[in-house]
Amino acid sequence: MTDLAKDADFRRRMQEGVAALTKDAWFHSIELPDGRVIPGVVGVEALKARLRRYPIPDHLRGKRVLDVGAATGWNSFELERRGADVVAVDCVDLPEFRAARELLNSKVDYRILDVDELSPDSIGRFDYVLFFGVLYHLRHPLLGLEKICALTQETAFVESFVTDGDSCTLEFYERDELGGQLDNWYGPTPKCVEALCRSAGFARVQVEYVEQNRAGWTCHRKWESCEDAIDAAPWLCSVVNNRTLQPVFHRAKDEYMCLYLRSQEPLERNAVCIEVDGHGVPALMLTSDGSGGWQANAKLPPGLEAGAHEVRIRTANSRLSQSFPISVGHFVERTDPSSGEGHGPAPIWIAAENTLDKSRVFRGYKAEYLSCRFLSDEAGLQTADVVLELDGETRPILVLANLGNREWQINAVLPAGWSLGRHQVRVRTIRSRFSVPAEIFFEPLKLT
Numbered sequence: 001m002t003d004l005a006k007d008a009d010f011r012r013r014m015q016e017g018v019a020a021l022t023k024d025a026w027f028h029s030i031e032l033p034d035g036r037v038i039p040g041v042v043g044v045e046a047l048k049a050r051l052r053r054y055p056i057p058d059h060l061r062g063k064r065v066l067d068v069g070a071a072t073g074w075n076s077f078e079l080e081r082r083g084a085d086v087v088a089v090d091c092v093d094l095p096e097f098r099a100a101r102e103l104l105n106s107k108v109d110y111r112i113l114d115v116d117e118l119s120p121d122s123i124g125r126f127d128y129v130l131f132f133g134v135l136y137h138l139r140h141p142l143l144g145l146e147k148i149c150a151l152t153q154e155t156a157f158v159e160s161f162v163t164d165g166d167s168c169t170l171e172f173y174e175r176d177e178l179g180g181q182l183d184n185w186y187g188p189t190p191k192c193v194e195a196l197c198r199s200a201g202f203a204r205v206q207v208e209y210v211e212q213n214r215a216g217w218t219c220h221r222k223w224e225s226c227e228d229a230i231d232a233a234p235w236l237c238s239v240v241n242n243r244t245l246q247p248v249f250h251r252a253k254d255e256y257m258c259l260y261l262r263s264q265e266p267l268e269r270n271a272v273c274i275e276v277d278g279h280g281v282p283a284l285m286l287t288s289d290g291s292g293g294w295q296a297n298a299k300l301p302p303g304l305e306a307g308a309h310e311v312r313i314r315t316a317n318s319r320l321s322q323s324f325p326i327s328v329g330h331f332v333e334r335t336d337p338s339s340g341e342g343h344g345p346a347p348i349w350i351a352a353e354n355t356l357d358k359s360r361v362f363r364g365y366k367a368e369y370l371s372c373r374f375l376s377d378e379a380g381l382q383t384a385d386v387v388l389e390l391d392g393e394t395r396p397i398l399v400l401a402n403l404g405n406r407e408w409q410i411n412a413v414l415p416a417g418w419s420l421g422r423h424q425v426r427v428r429t430i431r432s433r434f435s436v437p438a439e440i441f442f443e444p445l446k447l448t
Helices: 008-022 044-052 074-081 095-103 141-151 190-199
Strands: 026-028 040-042 064-068 085-090 109-112 126-132 152-161 170-172 186-188 204-211 214-220 235-241 256-262 272-276 279-282 285-288 293-299 307-315 324-328 348-354 370-375 386-390 393-395 397-404 407-412 421-429 438-442
Touching: 026 095, 044 074, 064 074, 074 085, 074 126, 095 109, 126 141, 141 152, 141 190, 152 190, 186 190, 190 204, 190 214, 235 307, 235 324, 256 307, 256 397, 272 293, 279 293, 348 438, 370 386, 370 421, 386 397, 386 407
Parallel strands: 026 040, 064 085, 064 126, 085 109, 126 152
Antiparallel strands: 152 214, 170 186, 204 214, 235 256, 235 397, 256 293, 272 279, 272 307, 285 293, 307 324, 348 370, 370 407, 386 393, 386 421, 397 407, 421 438
16 A cells, blocks of 8 residues: 555645645636636646546536535536536635636636535535545545535535555544645545445445546435336334434434334345435344344434435335335424324224333333334324323323334333332324223342
């Protein structure tokens, strides 16, 4: 592996480029309408060759494009020429960009923003995003990629400096070790950038090229089409926050989804395709209970607005499951369960049991939850539609799971300090009568 932080020739070339820019040289060469070229550090042919490496459509009319780290703006002006509505951002206001825009009679929207300032709230969302030559200048590269992912509706195109090697590593430069530049913070390997892009929330990441310590990737927000899939869809029972066990997520926190599903077909993590509002999310882990039940965990995708969202799941060869609703923020429509029993048929018990060992006996462990499974003919139940009563007192429900074939499950936390012995549990919906009581037992183990 070449240690570029100690490579004298690399440092010399880097410093020559910096020196040229300080003498009013333009970074990108710009070809004018009359055929003349304003020379820059990077030639027109090199700029065209780089763009050809990516599957960027030739015709972009009706598309919105963001160019992050626009520099002189050659990429911005080229995609505008293809018909796109382009927004260009950079962390400094470059007179050369404004001069080029005037010479080309361009309408590109030029904004001075750091990557840290980019969000759907501040700048909107885009069909395509260019993220060329920026990643290794960021002090927080994964956070930067999450911001780029949040802005991207379809595809982002990433280019970065990379180090040699087949490992998934990220070298950190505390000062000016890389080329004598203060803002060269990281030297990632190609595998590392690919993994960072997936971890940031992109569903699919394709390496386009790796050469001369530069590399490029195409990052898709969506999975490939499943229109021709023939396998039956998995059944999505529930989606909850891994910390709270509720289908509610905080917009500003590092939140993860637990998806509970049923599939009689064997599943593999890399073939599981999770979607939130149609955008793909990679599965981080997948476990089986050995009897057709599965749990998949995934990062909540970045940039979700406060409110309701729909989660679905499929495999590489199956159709999409039915959707399961989650909420971001505290957007949860609640129904007042105190209005009394409804008139519909009561739920029919399957089991009231301890989530730890599936028995009816509870020992007082902190990881114990009361799990109630029942049959109901009502469709589309939400958590707020179900009432759980323990010894005549209403208990809050953590999660409601749709197990299919009229079967439902609710989980609840047991009260602190409840009495020894027998207890009665009842359930109803806001439209039904209460079920018959089911019995559970509290028998804490005695410490010797």
